[in-house]
Amino acid sequence: MKKILIVDDEKDIVETLSFMLKTKGFECICAYDGEMGLSLAKSEKPDLVILDVMMPKINGYKICRLLKFDNKYKDIPIIMVTARSQDEDKIIGEETGADEYITKPFEFSDVLDKINKYLG
Amino acid sequence: MTAIATNITTAKIFLLLNQNEDRGVIDDILAAQNYEYMEASGEADDILTQIHHYMPDIILADSKAPDCELIIKQVKSASKNQNAQIILFLDNETPFDVLNTIEGFVQKPLKTDILLSIINSHLKIKKSLDRLYENNKELSRSLYQLNVLYNTSSQFAGTLNTDKLYEIMIEAMEKTLSFDISSVILFNTAKKPVFKLNTIHTPSENLIDALKIRSILNYQSVCEDRTTLAKQTFEDVEVVKKVKQERSNKVYGLESVSFDSLFAPIKVGDEIYGVVELFRQIPFSSEDVTCFQAIAHQVALPLRSAKLYEEISITNKKLEKLEKLKSEFISIVSHELRTPLTPINNSLDIVLNEDAGKISDDAKNFISMAKRNIQRLSGIIEDLLDLSRIQAGKLDFKYKNVDITSSLELLKNTFTQVASEKNITINLDIKEKLPEIYADTRRIEQIFTNLVSNSLKFTPDNGEINVKANVVNEEDIDFSELISPVAKLQGKYIKISVSDNGIGMKKEDIPKIFDKFSQIESSLNRNKGGVGLGLSITKQLIDSHLGAISVNSKEKAGSTFSVFLPLKDDKKIFEMNLMRDMTNNEDIGIARITHEYDFDLINELKDMKLIKNTPLLKELLIKKDNYTNYIFYIPKISYDSFNALFSAIENYCNQKYENITLIKSHSAKDGDNIKELAENI
Numbered sequence: 001m002k003k004i005l006i007v008d009d010e011k012d013i014v015e016t017l018s019f020m021l022k023t024k025g026f027e028c029i030c031a032y033d034g035e036m037g038l039s040l041a042k043s044e045k046p047d048l049v050i051l052d053v054m055m056p057k058i059n060g061y062k063i064c065r066l067l068k069f070d071n072k073y074k075d076i077p078i079i080m081v082t083a084r085s086q087d088e089d090k091i092i093g094e095e096t097g098a099d100e101y102i103t104k105p106f107e108f109s110d111v112l113d114k115i116n117k118y119l120g
Numbered sequence: 121m122t123a124i125a126t127n128i129t130t131a132k133i134f135l136l137l138n139q140n141e142d143r144g145v146i147d148d149i150l151a152a153q154n155y156e157y158m159e160a161s162g163e164a165d166d167i168l169t170q171i172h173h174y175m176p177d178i179i180l181a182d183s184k185a186p187d188c189e190l191i192i193k194q195v196k197s198a199s200k201n202q203n204a205q206i207i208l209f210l211d212n213e214t215p216f217d218v219l220n221t222i223e224g225f226v227q228k229p230l231k232t233d234i235l236l237s238i239i240n241s242h243l244k245i246k247k248s249l250d251r252l253y254e255n256n257k258e259l260s261r262s263l264y265q266l267n268v269l270y271n272t273s274s275q276f277a278g279t280l281n282t283d284k285l286y287e288i289m290i291e292a293m294e295k296t297l298s299f300d301i302s303s304v305i306l307f308n309t310a311k312k313p314v315f316k317l318n319t320i321h322t323p324s325e326n327l328i329d330a331l332k333i334r335s336i337l338n339y340q341s342v343c344e345d346r347t348t349l350a351k352q353t354f355e356d357v358e359v360v361k362k363v364k365q366e367r368s369n370k371v372y373g374l375e376s377v378s379f380d381s382l383f384a385p386i387k388v389g390d391e392i393y394g395v396v397e398l399f400r401q402i403p404f405s406s407e408d409v410t411c412f413q414a415i416a417h418q419v420a421l422p423l424r425s426a427k428l429y430e431e432i433s434i435t436n437k438k439l440e441k442l443e444k445l446k447s448e449f450i451s452i453v454s455h456e457l458r459t460p461l462t463p464i465n466n467s468l469d470i471v472l473n474e475d476a477g478k479i480s481d482d483a484k485n486f487i488s489m490a491k492r493n494i495q496r497l498s499g500i501i502e503d504l505l506d507l508s509r510i511q512a513g514k515l516d517f518k519y520k521n522v523d524i525t526s527s528l529e530l531l532k533n534t535f536t537q538v539a540s541e542k543n544i545t546i547n548l549d550i551k552e553k554l555p556e557i558y559a560d561t562r563r564i565e566q567i568f569t570n571l572v573s574n575s576l577k578f579t580p581d582n583g584e585i586n587v588k589a590n591v592v593n594e595e596d597i598d599f600s601e602l603i604s605p606v607a608k609l610q611g612k613y614i615k616i617s618v619s620d621n622g623i624g625m626k627k628e629d630i631p632k633i634f635d636k637f638s639q640i641e642s643s644l645n646r647n648k649g650g651v652g653l654g655l656s657i658t659k660q661l662i663d664s665h666l667g668a669i670s671v672n673s674k675e676k677a678g679s680t681f682s683v684f685l686p687l688k689d690d691k692k693i694f695e696m697n698l699m700r701d702m703t704n705n706e707d708i709g710i711a712r713i714t715h716e717y718d719f720d721l722i723n724e725l726k727d728m729k730l731i732k733n734t735p736l737l738k739e740l741l742i743k744k745d746n747y748t749n750y751i752f753y754i755p756k757i758s759y760d761s762f763n764a765l766f767s768a769i770e771n772y773c774n775q776k777y778e779n780i781t782l783i784k785s786h787s788a789k790d791g792d793n794i795k796e797l798a799e800n801i
Contacts, residue, residue: 016466083455105461
């Protein structure tokens with residue numbers, strides 16, 4: 001079973017998203033802030049990370065950079081979730097190094113398409 | 121002008137006699153005429169000092185008096201008493217050359233009437249000379265004042281700072297009027313009212329308060345509309361004082377208020393900015409008054425400009441802050457709105473997909489309805505964001521070659537599903553192979569998504585929407601139908617028309633639909649949904665592409681929206697973006713070109729049309745192991761613009777030369793060592 005880490009400070013988003021992913025046969029681990037997300041990413045070695053941009057403590061960009069610039073974790077695909085569509089360049093660009101991004105409110109089918117691109 | 125007494129009876133006469141010779145005649149005259157007089161005593165030096173202090177109008181000198189010749193010569197050569205009239209009593213032994221330096225003479229023995237008439241006529245000469253001298257002095261003083269005034273006026277013109285203007289004014293008054301105390305109160309400027317005191321010696325605290333009150337009262341007395349001052353209390357006025365000779369022990373006390381004073385308002389028309397008052401122990405002359413008024417008058421106009429300027433800068437700062445707040449607000453609001461929409465949407469998905477258990481068909485319908493409205497809501501949020509970004513000039517465009525045909529085909533596919541729900545047919549009519557345009561794909565799609573969804577909204581069931589695209593020349597465009605403002609149209613355009621057979625609109629309503637938040641209320645009653653931002657955004661996106669839009673509509677017969685996009689003129693759009701970029705970016709784009717030939721590549725590049733107008737292009741040249749390394753860098757350029765520029769240069773070089781390596785970097789920031797960075801790329 002593929003393991004997906006969901007990092008978002010919005011508990012409702014984490015809950016609905018993990019519910020949907022579980023119905024599609026994924027194992028989900030959840031983190032509710034940046035620090036927790038980063039440590040889970042390192043300890044659990046998920047197959048994919050869904051990462052919110054705007055979070056207290058450590059924001060999503062920083063976590064993404066920390067993972068992508070670390071040889072041990074750089075191959076884990078990261079899908080960033082943002083509420084601002086203008087963030088695209090910053091997320092996908094060299095600066096952050098994320099693999100994909102989706103804009104809130106997202107369609108579950110879009111998320112699934114993007115996940116299957118890497119884990120399918 | 122000070123009148124000079126012409127009454128000759130006030131004459132001062134200095135007597136340089138030879139013992140008591142001729143005393144009888146002199147005494148007769150002095151007794152009869154009531155002249156003031158003084159007699160010489162002591163040695164030649166003493167006598168000269170006496171003359172120097174006494175300042176006589178007439179010197180009566182006996183040529184036989186001791187040292188007479190010497191004293192005459194000394195008096196005449198000193199600048200003081202030059203106008204003193206020397207009348208010499210002479211006899212046959214008097215040397216002739218003395219006569220050249222003196223004004224008059226009488227032959228001895230003296231005769232009363234002759235001497236008196238000579239004294240009187242010389243007195244008249246002396247008084248005339250004095251008057252002339254005084255006039256001359258006044259003239260040169262006026263000239264000096266004029267000169268200061270002239271310099272001051274050019275200084276006034278050079279600044280928009282009220283403090284500086286005040287300093288210039290006081291300096292000019294100091295130069296021309298050498299006052300003891302100046303007190304100025306400035307109201308009605310964009311800043312707080314301020315009372316400025318400039319003195320030579322230290323003023324006492326009592327005096328400062330007294331002058332401050334006096335200034336406020338003076339100001340009130342020149343203002344007809346005193347209500348504006350009701351709020352200005354004594355405490356509101358800030359005191360700024362400047363003492364010229366702080367170390368002197370002299371203190372100006374309250375008695376200084378009784379010095380001679382000049383007072384003038386600083387005003388333009390009815391607007392009074394303040395009052396200025398000068399105090400001087402030595403009374404002011406009428407010329408001083410004129411000069412004072414001229415300076416006070418001169419400062420008023422620049423003060424008004426400065427005031428307006430300050431007001432504008434304050435407003436500007438407020439506006440900038442407001443603009444920033446607005447864009448922050450929109451950004452935060454959009455985030456705050458989108459975030460809760462996400463779990464709503466997710467929950468609906470879970471229920472709709474029956475992942476949380478079976479639901480009835482009716483339930484599915486209602487959940488679908490909720491989902492549709494969430495999509496609409498997020499569309500509106502997106503529109504709002506776009507509009508605010510366009511207005512703030514923050515919308516980024518990624519220009520590249522776009523195949524409009526495939527964009528339109530994609531669009532048609534996207535809408536087929538929605539259109540079929542209303543049984544509307546979308547026809548795409550492209551007869552020729554369209555050339556590529558230089559545009560931002562996402563924005564182009566946004567333009568046509570807006571237009572088609574707009575048509576869908578207003579087309580009745582079973583209607584038809586026709587999308588047509590073809591190439592036109594500028595002369596084929598009907599300018600009367602274009603929505604202003606229109607950029608200058610030139611050359612060839614791709615014309616894309618979206619026509620529907622919907623409800624149409626009145627001619628006078630057409631321009632309104634491009635306004636923000638406008639749907640033509642009477643005919644629509646807002647029942648078609650949307651907040652009416654789509655067309656406003658569309659127009660602005662088209663403007664950004666240097667295009668135009670026209671509308672042709674008949675009520676109840678349908679509308680045709682035509683978009684004109686300029687054919688690939690990358691140079692123009694590129695330059696436009698480059699210029700916009702350069703003001704907004706802090707990055708420095710660096711590239712290195714390495715080759716083994718010896719030619720002037722940078723100059724060739726500069727002749728290329730694309731970068732001809734890139735004024736900030738800087739070059740460095742490094743030779744290393746037979747290879748020439750050209751490094752060029754452009755400060756303040758965005759990643760995209762630099763990329764575009766670089767690929768153009770790359771194309772050019774690769775076509776023209778072999779064995780040429782181009783390396784680019786974009787990571788420099790202001791202050792980095794460009795040369796070092798470029799060498800290590």
